[in-house]
Amino acid sequence: MKVDPGTLDWKEAYKLLIGSVLPRPIAFVSTVDQYGRCNLAPFSFFTGICANPMMVCFAPMFRGTDGKKKDTLANIETTGQFVINIVGEQIAAQMNDCAMEYPPEVDEFIQTGLSKIPSDCVKPPRVKECDVHLECTLHQIVTLGEHPGSGSLVIGRVVCVHVQDELFENGKINSEKLRPIGRMAGQTYTRAVSDTFELERKKQQGK
Ligand SMILES: Cc1cc2nc3c(=O)[nH]c(=O)nc-3n(C[C@H](O)[C@H](O)[C@H](O)COP(=O)(O)O)c2cc1C
Structure with missing residues (x-):
C-alpha cells in the first residue's frame, strides 16, 4: 500500500500517523x-529535543469537532508557561478523562480529583500524583495551519525539573518505579517498562 497523505481526509491521515509513530510518551x-484558572490535558505528540538548554516539545492539533484552538495552546499563548507532568500507570484513567472536551473555564484537576501542588x-x-514534572517557559510556537487536522508545535525550555526522591538513584530516574x-x-x-531489552552501543576504536 502506498499513499500520498495530501489526498486523504485528515482523519484517515491521522490514523496512519498514529499507527506509524508509536509508542508515544x-x-x-x-x-x-x-484569570489563573487551571487546565490539564494529555498530549502524545511529545518528545524531548536537547539537554543544554533542556528543551521539549509537544503538538496540540486544532479540534476535530469545531476546528477551534485547544485550551492548552490558548493558555500558553497568553502566559508563556506550562508544566509537563509525566504520567505513571496509576493515574492513566484520570489522564484519559482530562482529554474530554471541557469548556475553557472547567478545571480538569477538579473534574478528575487530581491534586495541585505549586510550581x-x-x-x-504541578500534578501531585505524578512523580516527574518539567516546569517550562515558552520558547517558540510553530504554527502549521489553523484548521481541523492541522496543529502547532509548542517548544518549551525546561526551567525546573522535579523528581520524587524515591525514584532518583545514582543520577538517574528509575523507570521501573x-x-x-x-x-x-x-x-x-x-x-513502557514491561518488556524492555538492552543493547550495548559499540564504541569506535580510539574514541
Ligand atoms: C493519551 C492521549 C494523548 C493525546 N495526544 C494529543 C496530541 O498529541 N495532540 C492533540 O491535539 N490532542 C491530543 N489528545 C487529545 C487532547 O488531550 C484533548 O483534545 C483535550 O481535550 C485537549 O484539552 P484542552 O482543550 O484543555 O487543551 C490526546 C488525548 C489522549 C487521551
Whole structure:
C-alpha cells in the first residue's frame, strides 16, 4: 500500500500517523489562563529535543469537532508557561478523562480529583500524583495551519525539573518505579517498562 497523505481526509491521515509513530510518551500538560484558572490535558505528540538548554516539545492539533484552538495552546499563548507532568500507570484513567472536551473555564484537576501542588518557577501548578514534572517557559510556537487536522508545535525550555526522591538513584530516574505508559493507536496504551531489552552501543576504536 502506498499513499500520498495530501489526498486523504485528515482523519484517515491521522490514523496512519498514529499507527506509524508509536509508542508515544504522554505529556500531561498543566496551564493557567489569564484569570489563573487551571487546565490539564494529555498530549502524545511529545518528545524531548536537547539537554543544554533542556528543551521539549509537544503538538496540540486544532479540534476535530469545531476546528477551534485547544485550551492548552490558548493558555500558553497568553502566559508563556506550562508544566509537563509525566504520567505513571496509576493515574492513566484520570489522564484519559482530562482529554474530554471541557469548556475553557472547567478545571480538569477538579473534574478528575487530581491534586495541585505549586510550581517553583511558573504559575501553572504541578500534578501531585505524578512523580516527574518539567516546569517550562515558552520558547517558540510553530504554527502549521489553523484548521481541523492541522496543529502547532509548542517548544518549551525546561526551567525546573522535579523528581520524587524515591525514584532518583545514582543520577538517574528509575523507570521501573516511574511506571510510565505510552500511547499506541486508537484507545490502546502500553506499559513502557514491561518488556524492555538492552543493547550495548559499540564504541569506535580510539574514541
Ligand atoms: C493519551 C492521549 C494523548 C493525546 N495526544 C494529543 C496530541 O498529541 N495532540 C492533540 O491535539 N490532542 C491530543 N489528545 C487529545 C487532547 O488531550 C484533548 O483534545 C483535550 O481535550 C485537549 O484539552 P484542552 O482543550 O484543555 O487543551 C490526546 C488525548 C489522549 C487521551
